[in-house]
Amino acid sequence: MKPTLRTGLVFLAILLFLSSCGSFPKKRTATVFAMNTVMDLTVYGNADALTAVESRIRELERLFSVTDENSELFAVNRDGGGEVSGETAALISASLALCGRTDGALDITVYPVVRAWGFTTDAFRVPSEEEIAELLGVVDYRRVALDENRVALPSGGALDLGSVAKGYTADCLTALLREAGVESALLNLGGNVQAIGTKPNGEGWRVAIRDPKGEGYVGVLTVSDRAVVTSGGYERYFERNGETYHHIIDPATGHPAKSGLSSVTVVASQGLLADALSTALSVMGLDRATEHWKQYRDFEAVFVAENGDLYLTEGLETVFSAQSPEAKVTVIRP
Ligand code: ADP
Ligand code: MG
Numbered sequence: 001m002k003p004t005l006r007t008g009l010v011f012l013a014i015l016l017f018l019s020s021c022g023s024f025p026k027k028r029t030a031t032v033f034a035m036n037t038v039m040d041l042t043v044y045g046n047a048d049a050l051t052a053v054e055s056r057i058r059e060l061e062r063l064f065s066v067t068d069e070n071s072e073l074f075a076v077n078r079d080g081g082g083e084v085s086g087e088t089a090a091l092i093s094a095s096l097a098l099c100g101r102t103d104g105a106l107d108i109t110v111y112p113v114v115r116a117w118g119f120t121t122d123a124f125r126v127p128s129e130e131e132i133a134e135l136l137g138v139v140d141y142r143r144v145a146l147d148e149n150r151v152a153l154p155s156g157g158a159l160d161l162g163s164v165a166k167g168y169t170a171d172c173l174t175a176l177l178r179e180a181g182v183e184s185a186l187l188n189l190g191g192n193v194q195a196i197g198t199k200p201n202g203e204g205w206r207v208a209i210r211d212p213k214g215e216g217y218v219g220v221l222t223v224s225d226r227a228v229v230t231s232g233g234y235e236r237y238f239e240r241n242g243e244t245y246h247h248i249i250d251p252a253t254g255h256p257a258k259s260g261l262s263s264v265t266v267v268a269s270q271g272l273l274a275d276a277l278s279t280a281l282s283v284m285g286l287d288r289a290t291e292h293w294k295q296y297r298d299f300e301a302v303f304v305a306e307n308g309d310l311y312l313t314e315g316l317e318t319v320f321s322a323q324s325p326e327a328k329v330t331v332i333r334p
Contacts, residue, residue: 024200025184030054034061035166037190044200045182052180053173053187060172063088064165066111066158067120073159077111081145081152089149094272095164099141102280102292107141107251109153111160117256119247120160124238126245132254139251163231167275170194170227174271191230194271198224204319210234211323212262212304219302219310219322227271231278232263232304248282259285262306267316268299277301286311290332297334 025044032039034057043050063085065071072088084092095108111120112135118124127135138157145152153159161168166189174196177185185196186205195205204222211218212234221228233246233256250257264281268274277299281289286303293301293313300315309328312320317331 025182027200032057034058035065035169035189036162037166039190040188042186043177043182044184045177045180049177049180049182052176056173056176057169057189060087060165060169064091064161064168066160066162073161076151076153077158080155080157081150083149084151086149089146089151091161091164091168091272092144092151092159093146094168095161095276096141096144096146098164098273098276098280101296102276102284104141104251105283105288106163106276106280107139108159108161108163109139109141109144109157110249110251111158112138112156113249113251113254114160114162114247115158117245117247117249118238119236124240124245126240126243127254136251136254139254163279164272164276166190166192167227167229167271167273170271170275191235192271192275193228195223195226195228209265209302209304210263213308217323218304218327219320221265221267221302221316222319222321223267226267226269227274228265228267229271229274229278230263230265231282232261233257233282234262248279250283257283257285259283260306261285261289261303262308263304264289265302266299267301273299293332294334 028043028047028050030041030050032054041053063072066073068074072084076082099106099108116127116131116135138154143154170187170189170192173187174194177196183197184200187194193207198204204224207221207223207228208217209219209230212232233248237244237246246256248257261282264278266274266278300313303311311330311332313332322329
């Protein structure tokens, strides 16, 4: 066959395609159990990058774990304060600011109440109203004093970074991978998803949002360079006498939040913000959460109401696709 311009061009296109495939960095995956959850890590890059991610997770876990007797946070809670590393101080400081921003819907001093319900130890129980009222006396993020690396808690007070630690960790890992030259990764830290760059082929990462009431998904978000963090009572709960009690506590009542929402997914460029807000908006409920979005506009969200209806903020309209064609989806606009 005589080579024509056309066959030549086709040949060239195939060559270019093959060489571009070959230049994708290698896909590497790992599963890590840390921070009380299963973490699935996918990194396109060299093996060292993935190893560095794993050891960084362990390092941060050792600082922030509320149950590990050797953690910095454990010492602070045991001693009512003390000197902490710059890293722990930075997270406490940023978290306190977010408690203020959410007007206490997020409150990292809620730990005595969380502990009384048994959520940290799995020794679940329903505390009496008197006990809750007494514990609420020390729940107030405004009473945490942070002076550079010195923390002081009110007597009987304790900190819980469970609502923010994975988001902060995701931000640290993103910075680490970027520095290592990684341009494409998907880190799923147990419901805290961090999409770094795009997929190697340039498409956005597809992140599914679990159906809080079933096995499947309510929909899929296609994102790049974003944190996608979901909070919901369905993740951790127990049942007593026909009642379900879940782990997201309304600091105003000391009881599991009854906000009418089954789950809240927050999409933001920063993991810490997304993690803090997914918890806080779950406490606030749809109306307050909508107001918060209108006020700040530095995040987007998907709300799954208890009746299954979906609400999304405007910025997600083109990147969210509902699983079921029958789903009732309302777009929230400014
Ligand atoms: P998960 O850790 O399951 O992803 P969240 O990010 O929503 O979920 O954090 C929930 C955890 O945060 C709870 O297990 C509890 O330790 C703590 N917590 C519960 N309610 C609050 C609250 N209103 N403010 C701050 N922390 C909370
Ligand atoms: Mg959270």
